[in-house]
Amino acid sequence: MPQYKLTYFNLRGRAEISRYLFAYSGKKYEDHRIEAADWPKIKPTIPFGKLPVLEVDGVTIHQSLAIARYLARESGLAGQTPVEQALVDAIVDTIADFMTLFPWGNRAFDDILTNKAPELLKDLNTFLGDKNWLVGKSVTWADFYWDVCSTTLLSHKADLVDNYPRLLALKDRVQALPAIAAWIQKRPKTAL
Numbered sequence: 001m002p003q004y005k006l007t008y009f010n011l012r013g014r015a016e017i018s019r020y021l022f023a024y025s026g027k028k029y030e031d032h033r034i035e036a037a038d039w040p041k042i043k044p045t046i047p048f049g050k051l052p053v054l055e056v057d058g059v060t061i062h063q064s065l066a067i068a069r070y071l072a073r074e075s076g077l078a079g080q081t082p083v084e085q086a087l088v089d090a091i092v093d094t095i096a097d098f099m100t101l102f103p104w105g106n107r108a109f110d111d112i113l114t115n116k117a118p119e120l121l122k123d124l125n126t127f128l129g130d131k132n133w134l135v136g137k138s139v140t141w142a143d144f145y146w147d148v149c150s151t152t153l154l155s156h157k158a159d160l161v162d163n164y165p166r167l168l169a170l171k172d173r174v175q176a177l178p179a180i181a182a183w184i185q186k187r188p189k190t191a192l
Ligand SMILES: N[C@@H](CCC(=O)N[C@@H](CS)C(=O)NCC(=O)O)C(=O)O
Pocket: 013, 014, 043, 049, 050, 051, 052, 062, 063, 064, 065
């Protein structure tokens, strides 16, 4: 079993999708959380100077979605066929595009949630339809990514998904997976 070390700030943020994947797969890893005050001295030691990074037996992988995709492939959560894998990636990229709209900490945040989120939610809801999972017949990391990102969005606007009970039910389904439920219970409580 490789030695894994995931380094990020003490936030859910861009590392939480990988923490879900570790939790679900049961793989042991070091959940290394650095203090924001220590970042300036750590940054020059990190390839490409951004977090998260995942060290796998001494190899450092950067970019949160590359890390998560790698973990998902390792655990059979990346889709069962090449087409499913492409659809999983497309859904993740769609949600990621939306998340990158946010100037975090800026007042425009509320405008985006009110004016831009409905388009994404409508399309995701249509894509989900009456299926249990976004892609294929079993859970994938696209379902995890929806749960992780929407949890952050809902912490800013609690009624954001109220018009989409199937998307809310999908969150419940993800959070009811025993390994995910156990992780949510024990993870450090952070605002983001
Ligand atoms: N696309 C990259 C973005 C990485 C990124 O912007 N990370 C932020 C934290 S969420 C960071 O390291 N900020 C500190 C800095 O840029 O010095 C990813 O998904 O990993």
